[in-house]
Amino acid sequence: MKDINLRDYQKECIETIQSQPPGAYLVQMATGLGKTVTFANIQRKGKMLILSHREELVRQPLKYFDCLTGVEMAGEHATPMDEVVSASVQTMAHRLERFAPDEFDIVVVDEAHHSSASTYRRILNYFHPRLTLGFTATPNRSDNVRMNDIYQDIIFQRDLKWGIKNGYLSDIFCRRVNIGYDLRSVHTRGGDYAPGELEKAMDGTADAIAETYRTMAAGATLIFAVSVNQAQEIAKRIPGAAVVTGETKDRADIIKAFTDGQIPCIVNCMVFTEGTDIPRVETVIVARPTQSDSLYTQMVGRGLRLYPGKERLNLIDCVGVSGRASLCTAPSLLGIDLKDVPERRLSEMDGMLFELPEKVERAADCPESWIKNVQIVDLWAQEQKYNTHGVNFFKMPNGSMVCSLMDREKIVIPCQDELGRVNFNGRLMPMQSALDFAYIKLTTNYKEQEYIWNLEKAKCWGKAPASDKQLQLIQRRCKGFDPAGLTKLQASQILNRVMNGGRRSA
Incomplete structure (x- = not known):
């Protein structure tokens, strides 16, 4: 060593x-x-x-x-x-x-x-x-x-x-800008977007990325592009910008000039994901969409080093339409999933990094997310091979499982760690044990209708239309949400959330 x-x-x-x-x-x-x-x-x-x-x-x-x-x-x-x-x-x-x-x-x-x-x-x-x-x-x-x-x-x-x-890393101010790409037809290979298809989908975005730099960047800026061609196209539109690719021979000279303030912006293609130390970076623009948490954290990591006069990292995510794929953006740094946040609320995901969890939770706490929750929890339990005992848990964006009871009381099981363990009731235990303990507590202290799904009823309610009474209650409690077309199951899920611990309005 x-x-x-x-x-x-x-x-x-x-x-x-x-x-x-x-x-x-x-x-x-x-x-x-x-x-x-x-x-x-x-x-x-x-x-x-x-x-x-x-x-x-x-x-x-x-x-x-x-x-x-x-x-x-x-x-x-x-x-x-x-x-x-x-x-x-x-x-x-x-x-x-x-x-x-x-x-x-x-x-x-x-x-x-x-x-x-x-x-x-x-x-x-x-x-x-x-x-x-x-x-x-x-x-x-x-x-x-x-x-x-x-x-x-x-x-x-x-x-x-x-x-x-503890002062080892820079704080992060997070913003997102829609630059107009559409990834819905791009396939996933090896856990990320297929490179050739991704490059094609991002074609024509160089103007929007350069405009993002001009209007949103602060100080020394590092832009991650999807391809060599895109990197060159972006740099053409930014005065003084340098391009760094795998073929760049004078990389060290460029980094020195950038650190000395002679180059305002470096546009790179899959080079500075390797741990290159460039502390001066004040702004990171992620214009390389990815589903890989590790690749995303590596890109952001290039701007986390401290530097004299650097107040914080300015992180800008260039987003577009990604369909069902899980596009990594700033909340991914904290293990937070945005797939349950309605499209109309995604623009709210700006601010200091540690403000985002509460913003995500607020944005996801709405009828559109509530009606999907039965399927979300069921799929999660099947994939993880867990038995939820029919308890009506809500899976939150941070991975925690919440059972809402009367009078706004809740049972919360935190997100499991990499070994499938959670801290619950003051003890570290397997997630399944926590689910078991929660079920025992509920059956001992509460009426069944407060916390459990009748699974047979749920199958029937999954197709039956919501009753007039359900629709009237939802309209009164969830201002601005149109309940037309809901099934009984979806309506009961919304009402359970509203009346047993959820928010009073959408």
């Missing part, structure tokens, strides 16, 4: 790791807090293997080591003398025979939230290291695949909020 002055929390993380018995553990550390330099300084008793999901990240960690290092990716092969091997997961999954099962003392899984994928499992099942360490910067979403069959505990956590509060 190189002689680097580690921060106190990085030292604490390393000490925590080194105190663990052999096993597999998760470490959650926000982008910008230095997870790579942290795992590079773990004391090894043998060789280390680093697994990365995206090829552009494979070489990045090696600059932190002063020993022999090798790469396993495409045409590159590590040698037996290499003490640290950094590998593309896709490549390593097909080259396991080159290595002995006990070859590595430590296996580090970068972007560990991908660990449940079959390629990862093949590798992790093959090797038998002393320590398997999963590092992730991405906050968990409740609908993510659980990793409790891979990792046995989460041993260290420092999230984005902690980093900002």
Whole structure:
């Protein structure tokens, strides 16, 4: 390892790791807090293997080591003398025979939230290291695949909020601007938009992106474009802007000129997602739509470094029509899902980052979201293999499960962590145990009609039209919402929310 002055929390993380018995553990550390330099300084008793999901990240960690290092990716092969091997997961999954099962003392899984994928499992099942360490910067979403069959505990956590509060990262002011693209016909491949189709869908947006820069950017600006061609088109429209792509040879000179204030804006295509340190960045414009939480946090992460005179990061999401796909925007940094927020309310998702959760909750707390909730909770329970016992839970944008009772009383089960656990009733327990405890509490203390669906009735009500009485109540309670065409099930869901703890109006 190189002689680097580690921060106190990085030292604490390393000490925590080194105190663990052999096993597999998760470490959650926000982008910008230095997870790579942290795992590079773990004391090894043998060789280390680093697994990365995206090829552009494979070489990045090696600059932190002063020993022999090798790469396993495409045409590159590590040698037996290499003490640290950094590998593309896709490549390593097909080259396991080159290595002995006990070859590595430590296996580090970068972007560990991908660990449940079959390629990862093949590798992790093959090797038998002393320590398997999963590092992730991405906050968990409740609908993510659980990793409790891979990792046995989460041993260290420092999230984005902690980093900002403790003065290690810049605060974030978030805005969104619609630049007119339409992604509804773009297919998803490997968990993100298909590159060629995405580039075609973004064709013609350079003018809008340049206008966004002129009217909304502040200070030194970094723009993420979807392609080399788009990057060049955007830069043509911004005086003094520089373009950086994978083919750019004088990248270091451009970064220096940018840091010195000689270049006002850099437009790049998939280059500065690698952890390049450019602290001066005051504005990040994300004009590269993505469904990948990790890619999005990497892009935003380029503007999180502190810099003299820099008050905060100005984050601008260039949005359009994305259809059902889960487009990552600022709330994604906190693990918040916007798919339940009506289109008409999305423009409200501006402001300081930690103001957004309440804004999202308010925007999603409306009849359009309430009537979908039965299907949302049912699908979530099926995918996660949970039994909700028929309790009428509402799944909130932050992943928590809320059962609203009479007199505005609520039972709240927080979002589960990466191992499927929640803090409930003062204890850390599996999500299913929390659902069981909630059901026992409800059956003991409340009347059944207050909290539970009659599933057979729900099947009938799913097709029957709402009664006149239901429609009248909804019109009176939900001002501005048209209840025409609702089924009995949808109407009862709205009324349950309004009368048992929900808001009094849309």
